[in-house]
Amino acid sequence: MRAWSIHIALLVAAILFVAKGVATHTSTEEAWETAFDESAAPDDRIWAIHLASNRATERSDRIGRDLALSLLGSRDLRLREVALLIDVCRHAFNPLEAPTNTSPPIQDRYVYGPLPRGEWTPHRLRSLILYRRKVGGLPVGGINRMTSTEGDWILRTLRGDDLPPSDEIDRYLRTYGHVANTPR
Amino acid sequence: MKLPALSHSAAAELPEVGPSADQAAASPRDSLSESRARAPWKWILILAAFGVAVRAILLWLALPIAIQSDEANYLYLAVGLEHFGVYFDHQRYLWPPGYAWLMNLFTGGGDMGGLDRLRAFQVICSSAIGICTMLFAWRLYSTRAAIVAGGLWAVHVPLAAFTHLLWNETIFLSLFLPALWQLLMGLDRADEGDSRSSDRRLLLAGLLMGAALYVKEMPLLLVPFLSLIVLWRARHSGLLEAMRRGAILPLATVVVLLPWTVRNYEVYGRVVWGGATLGENAYIGLNARYMNFDFIPLTRERARLNLAPMAEMERASFTAPPIDDEGPGNGWARAEEIVHPVDRQKAQLSRGLKYAASHPGWFLRTRVKKWSDFVTPLSFFTRHHALGHYSKGTTLTGVLRKPLVGLSMLSSALILLLFVLGSFLTVPKGGGRTVVMTVIGYAAAASTLVAMSRFRLPVEPLLIAIGAGFLAHGPAARSIPRWMAAGACLVGLGVLWWIAWPETMAAASMALGGQP
Numbered sequence: 001m002r003a004w005s006i007h008i009a010l011l012v013a014a015i016l017f018v019a020k021g022v023a024t025h026t027s028t029e030e031a032w033e034t035a036f037d038e039s040a041a042p043d044d045r046i047w048a049i050h051l052a053s054n055r056a057t058e059r060s061d062r063i064g065r066d067l068a069l070s071l072l073g074s075r076d077l078r079l080r081e082v083a084l085l086i087d088v089c090r091h092a093f094n095p096l097e098a099p100t101n102t103s104p105p106i107q108d109r110y111v112y113g114p115l116p117r118g119e120w121t122p123h124r125l126r127s128l129i130l131y132r133r134k135v136g137g138l139p140v141g142g143i144n145r146m147t148s149t150e151g152d153w154i155l156r157t158l159r160g161d162d163l164p165p166s167d168e169i170d171r172y173l174r175t176y177g178h179v180a181n182t183p184r
Numbered sequence: 185m186k187l188p189a190l191s192h193s194a195a196a197e198l199p200e201v202g203p204s205a206d207q208a209a210a211s212p213r214d215s216l217s218e219s220r221a222r223a224p225w226k227w228i229l230i231l232a233a234f235g236v237a238v239r240a241i242l243l244w245l246a247l248p249i250a251i252q253s254d255e256a257n258y259l260y261l262a263v264g265l266e267h268f269g270v271y272f273d274h275q276r277y278l279w280p281p282g283y284a285w286l287m288n289l290f291t292g293g294g295d296m297g298g299l300d301r302l303r304a305f306q307v308i309c310s311s312a313i314g315i316c317t318m319l320f321a322w323r324l325y326s327t328r329a330a331i332v333a334g335g336l337w338a339v340h341v342p343l344a345a346f347t348h349l350l351w352n353e354t355i356f357l358s359l360f361l362p363a364l365w366q367l368l369m370g371l372d373r374a375d376e377g378d379s380r381s382s383d384r385r386l387l388l389a390g391l392l393m394g395a396a397l398y399v400k401e402m403p404l405l406l407v408p409f410l411s412l413i414v415l416w417r418a419r420h421s422g423l424l425e426a427m428r429r430g431a432i433l434p435l436a437t438v439v440v441l442l443p444w445t446v447r448n449y450e451v452y453g454r455v456v457w458g459g460a461t462l463g464e465n466a467y468i469g470l471n472a473r474y475m476n477f478d479f480i481p482l483t484r485e486r487a488r489l490n491l492a493p494m495a496e497m498e499r500a501s502f503t504a505p506p507i508d509d510e511g512p513g514n515g516w517a518r519a520e521e522i523v524h525p526v527d528r529q530k531a532q533l534s535r536g537l538k539y540a541a542s543h544p545g546w547f548l549r550t551r552v553k554k555w556s557d558f559v560t561p562l563s564f565f566t567r568h569h570a571l572g573h574y575s576k577g578t579t580l581t582g583v584l585r586k587p588l589v590g591l592s593m594l595s596s597a598l599i600l601l602l603f604v605l606g607s608f609l610t611v612p613k614g615g616g617r618t619v620v621m622t623v624i625g626y627a628a629a630a631s632t633l634v635a636m637s638r639f640r641l642p643v644e645p646l647l648i649a650i651g652a653g654f655l656a657h658g659p660a661a662r663s664i665p666r667w668m669a670a671g672a673c674l675v676g677l678g679v680l681w682w683i684a685w686p687e688t689m690a691a692a693s694m695a696l697g698g699q700p
Contacts, residue, residue, distance in 0.1 A: 003379070003383075003425075003428060004428065006383055006384075006387050006432055006436075007428070007431060007432070007435060010387075010432075010435045010436055010439045011435070013439045013442075014435075014438065014439050014442055017439070017442040017443055017446055018442065018446060020446070021446035021447075021449065021450060024450075025450060026450070028453075043269060046268055046269070046270060047269075047270065050270050050272075050451060051450065051451060054273075054451050054452050054524075054525065055451070055452065055453045055524075056523060056524065057523065057524045057527065058523060059523045060523075078267065078268065081267075081268075082268065085264070085268070085272060086272050086273065086274070086275050087272065090275060090523055090525075091523065126267075130260075130263075133256065133260060134260065134274070134275070135257060135260075135274040135275055135276055135277075136274065136275030136276060139520065140275055142275075145252075145253060145256035145257065145260075146251070146256040146259060146260055147250065147251070147256070148250040148251050148296070151251060151256070151259050151296060151299075152296045154263055155263070155291060155294040155295060155296050156294060156296075157294070158263070158266060158267055158293070158294035159293060159294030159295065160294075161294070
């Protein structure tokens with residue numbers, strides 16, 4: 001029996017991990033409900049959106065259009081940014097007449113909409129980077145990878161530090177040259 | 185450190201055909217059994233420290249360095265973890281979370297300087313790679329071979345340079361090689377009859393392997409092969425005992441991976457053990473268009489410099505699409521109509537296999553090219569220089585550029601040559617050789633899907649360990665078939681180098697020439 005003690009311990013650990021997974025499981029119905037629940041706590045909602053969008057085996061307009069609009073209209077800036085991430089963008093709603101390689105129009109409108117008072121805010125800059133620097137190509141809104149400068153900016157926004165002057169950001173984005181329809 | 189099993193290995197681990205008695209008096213094999221008494225820790229630590237110092241200097245020379253390609257993708261994931269508390273996939277693939285998690289640990293709270301601290305951390309972690317390289321050489325051969333291996337590892341620029349790049353190879357190897365070492369020690373302890381110690385070593389090997397799989401999923405399918413080795417070596421102890429021992433490694437690996445796998449099942453409703461990348465790799469490797477990421481990024485740069493496109497240099501016999509599939513838009517498309525990121529992998533793999541099955545001639549000739557790409561003496565150090573990624577006007581891109589790029593390519597080629605010679609003519613039979621060759625064979629087999637110099641990196645320490653034996657002791661085998669096999673393999677290596685020679689030289693000349 002002693003010779004099998006390692007196996008037994010490992011099996012017990014495996015059972016515990018699986019049991020924890022079962023105990024904390026969220027059903028797909030619950031995930032959908034929380035994802036659309038505007039009164040839910042942001043963290044709960046983000047996780048529920050993560051589950052609902054990734055479990056779906058068909059592209060869902062409810063996520064790609066309704067949820068995207070709901071998130072972008074949220075007061076919580078972090079929730080707005082969730083609409084620009086891969087989870088929601090892979091369900092992006094595109095009008096039937098749109099070319100196949102078209103960026104998600106709802107997200108495009110938000111990211112390239114006018115800036116508040118014409119100035120970059122941490123949220124708007126983060127939105128642009130999160131939206132445009134994802135892998136997956138134009139159908140999910142991605143073009144090119146994040147540069148070190150953009151990495152520095154996005155980390156600054158998380159730290160709460162001041163951003164460079166908006167003119168400088170515009171100049172960089174124009175020079176980098178891969179951000180179509182820069183705001184302003 | 186305990187002795188490996190002399191009773192078993194002294195006889196079994198010598199080459200099949202060893203030196204004659206008079207030659208043996210001066211042979212490295214004499215010192216082999218003596219050196220088994222204790223690993224040469226003084227030498228190992230000195231050389232490990234030297235190698236770390238080389239890497240630290242290289243890091244210091246390389247800074248500041250901008251993030252590139254996959255490095256940016258890791259940072260994106262790290263930001264996702266920090267800001268949303270969620271680990272995302274990349275639409276086309278799901279990477280294991282370990283490296284992004286580590287990056288978030290260093291940049292968490294929003295500090296870009298954390299990336300440089302992560303680079304420094306990798307420099308320190310690389311000591312584990314150096315130590316394991318030397319331990320393998322010592323275990324396979326002798327103290328002298330360990331010292332040679334340590335020297336080769338310390339100045340091997342491709343491995344050294346990866347410590348300041350934010351790809352996951354350094355962290356992965358820092359876990360993967362100790363896992364292999366513990367596995368080998370587990371086999372040795374079992375041969376000595378010390379079952380409890382063997383079990384502990386195998387357990388540790390499994391735990392480390394599981395941790396390595398959080399960083400890179402490459403060895404996922406290697407684990408069953410390794411546990412079969414354990415089982416086979418224990419066969420004389422009876423079937424039950426062999427199965428008991430053989431089960432420890434995969435069981436421990438699975439337990440470490442389970443939290444991540446359970447999480448994936450919760451998120452995707454699918455069982456994903458490490459990552460989900462096979463379909464995207466099939467898109468790259470089993471498709472009409474030839475793709476090698478050692479060369480693809482150079483295309484734009486060559487256009488900017490008015491140089492001939494890389495595609496024009498390829499030997500078309502090994503890269504051209506099937507005749508019935510020529511022209512723009514050839515091959516098959518990603519299964520982007522499938523929204524589920526895990527299901528898409530399966531669909532793409534199926535498309536790739538179907539494409540290969542319907543073009544067997546194309547499949548075979550392009551696999552030769554994959555192996556050619558696997559053994560090309562390039563590295564990301566050379567690629568970074570060719571692309572001008574290192575800061576201009578520094579010592580690294582100035583006076584040190586040519587010597588270091590040259591050393592990088594020469595040491596890659598030398599290590600491959602030494603490996604071929606060592607594996608046929610010097611390395612002794614036994615558990616050590618079985619484990620090392622299984623890992624190298626697995627990496628070579630995996631490279632028939634997607635290949636580039638970076639995919640060779642995980643086995644380079646093992647190539648060094650095998651090759652160091654030849655450099656330290658020369659050929660031990662005297663049988664003609666072994667020499668003929670070694671010769672054939674060297675010719676094969678030469679042919680593979682010849683196939684990729686035009687692109688390799690184009691990349692090398694860009695790296696050596698520097699950026700205008």
